[in-house]
Amino acid sequence: MKKSILNDNSLKFLKEYLNNAAPTGYEWDGQKLWMNYLKPYVDEFFTDTYGTAVAVINPKAKFKVVIEGHADEISWYVNFIDDNGLLYVIRNGGSDHQIAPSKMVNIHTKNGIVKGVFGWPAIHTRNKSKEEAPKPDNIFIDVGAKDKDEVEKMGIHVGCVITYPDEFHILNEDKFVCRALDNRMGGFMIAEVARLIHENKKELPFGLYITNSVQEEIGLRGAQMIAERIKPNVAIVTDVTHDTTTPMIDKKKQGFAEIGSGPVIAYAPAVQQKLRDLIVETAEDNKIPFQRAALSRATGTDTDAFAYSNEGVASALISLPLRYMHTTVEMVHRDDVENVIKLIYESLLKIKDGETFSYFD
Helix, strand or coil: CCCCCCCHHHHHHHHHHHHCCCECCCCHHHHHHHHHHHHHHCCEEEECCCCCEEEEECCCCCCEEEEEEECCECEEEEEEECCCCEEEEEEECCCCHHHCCCCEEEEEECCEEEEEEEECCCHHHCCHHHCCCCCCCCCEEECCCCCHHHHHHCCCCCCCEEECCCCCEEECCCEEEECCHHHHHHHHHHHHHHHHHHHCCCCCCCEEEEEEECCHHHCCHHHHHHHHHHCCCEEEEEEEEECCCCCCCCHHHHCCCCCCCCCEEEECCCCCHHHHHHHHHHHHHCCCCCEEEECCCCCCCHHHHHHCCCCCCEEEEEEEEEECCCCCCEEEEHHHHHHHHHHHHHHHCCCCCCCCCCCCC
16 A cells, blocks of 8 residues: 555644635735744744745745745626625636535625625526526625625625635545635645655755745636746646536547546646656656646736746746635635656756756757
């Protein structure tokens, strides 16, 4: 029986990290948890103005390698409060309006959490011949208030951020389920890579920048900022990608990937081919199962931000296959989590100081 990479302390941190809310623009509490977990395994930390957190091993080294995930989760903002005390919302990231009705929510105010529900007309009252689907402009939150004044006395105002309270659990022993696995799993996996480097006493010939970026969900913003500050030579990014084996997904358009079959290695213009080849060879040499994905013009992940920064940074993307993205029941396989960690770890051990990954050498 193979030995698990994850231990009891890892899983305790993962549960705490996932259950903490960290909506885009409000990531700092989660970043504090993340840095506290990493403290024994790294040499120093730094943060930036908008909350990206970076843990560093070998900070004095000139050659710099980034491993990166993003810290933020999708959410909603209060956009309008009507006279009847109902709240209307706008997105903060790619929140899915179709899953909202009947969901509990946490409304974040300066006085703490206020509970609410996304209401929806009862089935008995709807026009069966032309039922209206949930849309961003018709979903609403009920906080149990009789009018607008009562809502405001609760501390709720336009601009309050709204998250779902759904917490971490495990299905059938090896499926991790929670909201915000996209991409809190990335932050968790790169933290585990740092732990393994420390526990296995590996001496890296370069500076390693374990980077948990903010604001990916609204356009890769945190990665853009921190790439300019770190000025890395290499970046390996991890995010989630779609498991396409569940119903109503067109594999001809979305490609094929499934949970339990290994990390997904990306092929895209932003992916530096020689760095990707090193990762593929690492997987083959270490018998790590993997899948492939073609991503056309852009990866849609922080890989793009790193790749095109600072006159060009050799960048690659290793994705974790996930079901039900941007819902409250996102699902990944424990084996894939461990294999992403292992693949990043083993790939780092193959990168040489000063490696250019030039196509012309």
